[in-house]
Amino acid sequence: MEGEPTAELIRAQLRRLRLRAELSQEEFGKLVHFSGSQVSAVELGQRPLDRFFLRRADEVLGTGGLLMSLLKLAERDGQPSWLRPWLEAERQAQQMRCYQPTIVPGLLQTENYARAVIRSDNTISGDEVEKRLAVRMDRQTLLCQADPPVYVAVVEETVLRRADESFQALMAEQVTRLVECADRPHISIHIIPSDIPMHVGLVGPFALARGGDGGWVGHLETQLGGEVVDRDEDVAILLARWESVRSQALSQRQSVELMKEVMTSWS
Structure with missing residues (x-):
């Protein structure tokens, strides 16, 4: 990420804002809890961009969160080329569907x-x-924005129960989050019980996003990355498979009850 144009823009803006505030690198460093040499290294690209540093810089310089916003863009720029189209599809989505077997x-x-x-x-x-x-x-912030997409997830019950003793606290926190998310009006979470036999979804995870133009695009995950699917024929197959896995899942109410039962069994 450090060589990306957005990362260079962050450094230039940091230096410009610091000079406008009439702060030396040493003076600015004291305010953000870094040394002057560390500030210099950040501005020169000799030190990785640091989220804590930029968050403090935004506060000290009164930028309204500019530097952190630019950092998020830089992090997106630094994502693999196969992921970027899907990230854009997520940001533009009005409806999202996701199936995860693992x-x-x-x-x-x-x-x-x-x-x-x-x-x-x-x-x-x-x-x-x-x-x-x-x-x-x-x-994840796209699910918390003012006008979030309608998000429907289907997950296998085995995903919720994959935890040994050392992992149970983490999973209890995670399942609690799922129950909380399911309480939001724009989020639905449905569980496929472990006693459901072989079904087409077990071939692999996939997601679908519907943009403002009404068109759907899909995303397939693999061990080597992922693939955005936008051919009409392929999208139609994924939509049909979505209907199939969704039909195997419990209702929202039943799914929440099952998630709560999983947490109770651990305690």
Whole structure:
């Protein structure tokens, strides 16, 4: 991300705003709890952009959150090319549908659960884990905006019960979040009971988003990334499969009762 144009813009804006406030790097550093040399390293691109640093900088410089907003754009710019079209589809969506047979959908994950999922890939560094986590948490804000999309998720019961003793507290927090989300008028969560036999959804996870023009696009996740699906024939297949997995799931009320029962069984 550090070489992206948006990241360069952040550094330029930081320096401009600091100079306009008539603060030296040392003076500014004291206000944001960094040393003058660290401020210099950030402005010169020798130090990674830091969320805590930029949040404090926004507060000290009275930017109205400008630097953090630019950082979110930079993080999106730094995402893999295959993911960017789907992120745009999410931002434009009026309706969203998601089926997950193995994990809690990303837009509904708690920070602790999301970190555990991302950390399960032992090929990425701790810094990269935190960067990916920040992007995932930022994506969730679309469900909290003034005019959020209607979001419907179908999840397998086995996803909720995948926890040993060391993982139960994290999962209890996560399932509590799901119950809270299901109470929002624009979010529906439906559980497919574990006693349902083989069905077409088990082939793999997928998501669908419907934009303001009424058209649908899909997204398929793989071990190597993901793929945006926009051909009419392929989208039609995903919509048909959505109807199939949705028909296997419990009602919203029954699903919430099942989620609460899972939490009770742990205690």
